[in-house]
Amino acid sequence: MPAAPPSRQGPDTAHTIQSTPEAVRGLLATLMRDLSTADVPDGACGMVELVLAEALNNVVEHAYRGAPGGVITVHTALRGNVLSLRITDDGAPLPGGALPHPDDPALPGPRADLPEGGFGWRLIHALTTRLDYTRTGGRNRLTLDFDLDHMG
Amino acid sequence: MNLTPHESNDQLTVVVEESRIDASVAIEFKDRMRELTTDGPRRILLDLHKVDFIDSSGLGAIVAAMKQLDDSQRLDLAGLTANVDKVFRLTRMDSIFAIYPTVDAARIRHDH
Secondary structure (H helix, E strand, C coil), X not given: CCCCCHHHCCCCEEEEEECCHHHHHHHHHHHHHHHHHCCCCHHHHHHHHHHHHHHHXXXXXXXXXXXXXXXXXXXXXXXXXXXXXXXXXXXXXCHHHCCCXXXXXXXXXXXXXXXXXXXXXXXXXXXCCEEEEEEECCEEEEEEEEEHHHCC | CCEEEEEECCEEEEEECCCEECCCCHHHHHHHHHHHHCCXXXXXXXXXXXCCEECHHHHHHHHHHHHCXXXXXXXXXXXXXXXXXXXXXXXXXXHCCCEECCHHHHHHHHHC
């Protein structure tokens, strides 16, 4: 495995945004620029962007139920090939208070039975090396780790 | 949502002229595809070579575009970029579509 370049020891960052799709899009663009500057390969950037988009869209659409007044904070820490993200919000808890684990669909099957949803959490699970959810004091905290050298 | 249709020889090719198919355009994509494919040719080919980002909503919209076809029609995909290809593989949706590297490759394979 090649050693990660020293420039990947990026400074930790924290961004706080409002719970709107526009704010999510803006933050994704900012964080992807940061990763690209830190020499993270394009393929890994694309997959991190995907997971972050899924997780943040979940917060906007479900935790805050599409209402714009909520606040979301994303912390990032880059240590060599490991990127850690922590997403916190004060919206509703995940259903059942735990991470969803959607089953794989039964494929192939009749066209009418094909799933049109449930892909988001499957992608999040598949692309992270660690995934942890806690709820304390009315606050959701989702922690995600990525192995940047094995996700292009 | 900018989609460009080309119809020839019993095939409708639809080029997605956007770099992203995400939650903000998913419903519009599905509706536009319905307009373009209703009473259309039996084979629809969706050209995704300009798309470099797709999320779960965008993927769901492509599946929905296939499910809303009538039984005699089929939807094939061409030109998946690396990120898009990976999303199809990770969700196993690569197993329900015929996927071709390019529009030309899709045409040749289909003719034989």
